[in-house]
Amino acid sequence: MVKIEAFAVEQWMDLYEINAKHNLAETCCASVSLKDLQHFSGQDSSVIDISHKQTYGAIRGSEGLRSNIANLYSSNSVPSLAPENVLVTNGAIQANFLTLYSFVGPGDHVICHYPTYQQLYSVPRSFGAEVSLWKSSEKDDWKLNLEELKSLIQPNTKLIIINNPQNPTGAIIQRKEMQEIVNIAKQNQIIIHCDEVYRPLFHSLGPEEPENPPSILDFGYEKTISTSSMSKAFSLAGIRLGWIASRSSEIIEACASARDYTLISVSQLDDSVATHALSPVCIGNLLKRNIELAQQNLKDVEDFVRDYEGTATWVRPRAGTTAFIKFSKNGVPVDDVAFCQHLYEKNGTMLAPGSQCFGEGNDFKGFVRMGYVPERQVLVDGLKAIRAFMEKGFEDVPLLKE
Incomplete structure (x- = not known):
């Protein structure tokens, strides 16, 4: 039996989120309804054709859905992505799992961007691979050290895993850094797997960053994989739909072969909803709503951090939906697990x-x-x-024990 580490964040969410009064641990943009999608597209017709027979449908995802997903990777600098280069899955979590299952095994070495979603380093370990964590630090604004990446590469390095925008920090890897990562991988013929589930929520780029960082598929290196879903940026976690995209047909076929044992096809209802949401008449308004909501809400979080300066510190996120905030007393970090538990018990607020x-x-x-x-x-x-809670309750949170 394969031994896998407990998935800590998902277990935490499962334990608390159903009964939370104020759920600020949720990482999706505020969910939308089918009625909302009709509004965004300016159409009166139903999002779902209720007369359509519910067969298995297209095994790899409908042509319309895969075409709309492929359009997300359109760029002036590279050829358009074909629908055949997209494989539809049950969420990004399955897209990530299938990618790792397809390319990682005993004797392989994997380098993983850190911190990040635990799946991206725990699953390769469960398959018998050695995993090196490519660590970033808040002291450097969560930036990655490219020289460290070079030092981590081994003769058996199979995969470099990155997350852009990054969960949980909201940091981004800029175009220049992405290009260097691609150059390093290409020199060593290493596959790059980029979890892009928070793309394209680049809501806080400064004047020195006039353009959104491109997808990993934009750099002309065929051994690249993008995974994403409808959950985060597109507000439709409930339809459980994600995808694997690559310019390499060999990569897509390898993932499709593994997928045959785990999925067959996604729900036709989910396929229809996602196709509509990503259609040209809808996607622009949906993303506009989510980016504006992110910008407005983030200002309030920034005010909170400023008001508790010295106790709460952060690197302000520039993309995505998550902020990583550090709480301390007189410079000593608090016990963050106790902090979250005390806060939840006090007033039902979840972090x-x-x-x-x-x-x-x-x-x-x-x-x-x-x-x-x-x-x-x-x-x-x-x-x-x-x-x-900060005014009455925070004093009871214990400090970190060394």
Whole structure:
């Protein structure tokens, strides 16, 4: 039997989110309904054709859906992605799993961007691979060290895994850094797997960054894989639909072969909803709504961090839906698990502890992950509850024990 580590963040979410009064651990943009999608597209017709027979449908995803997904990777600098280069899955979590299952095994070595979603390094380990964590630090604004990447490469390095935008920090890998990662991988013929589930929520780029960082598929290197889903940027976690995209037909076919044993096809209802949401008449308005909500909500989180300066510190996220905030007392990090538990018990507000959900060893003590793109009122009420806890309750949170 394969031994796999407990998936800490998902277990934490399962334990608390159903009964949370103020869920600020959720990482999706505020969910939308089918009626909302009709509004965004300006159409009166139903999103779903209720007369359509519910067969298995297209095994790899409908032509319309895969075409709309391929359009997400359109760029002036590279050829358009063909629908055949897209494989539809049950969410990004399955897209990531199938990619890792297809290309990683005993004797392989994997390098993984860190911190990140635990699946991306725990699953390769469960398949028998050695995993090196390519660590970033808040002291360097979560930037990656390219010289360290070079030093981590081994003769058996099979995969470099990155996450852009990054969960839980909201940091981004800029075009120049991406190009260097591609150059390093190409020199060593290593596959790059990029989890792009928070793309294209680049809501806070400064004037020195006039363009959104491109997808990993934009750099002319065939051994690249992008995974994503409808859950985060597109507000449709409930339809459980994601995808694998690559310019390499060999990569797609390898993943499709593994997929035959795990999926067959996604629900035709989910396929129809996703096709509509990603259609030209809908996607622009949907993303506009989510980017504006992210920008508005993030200002409130920034005000909170400023008001508790010295106690709460962060590197302000520039993309995605999550912020990684560190809480301390007189410069000593608090016990972040106790902080989240006390806060939940006090007023039902839910956050995710960094050390338990994203760290190994003593990494990320005092950090909590906050999802700041729920419905506007959810964010306002949640921050109000955290402020009340900071005034009465925070004093009882223990400090980190060395």
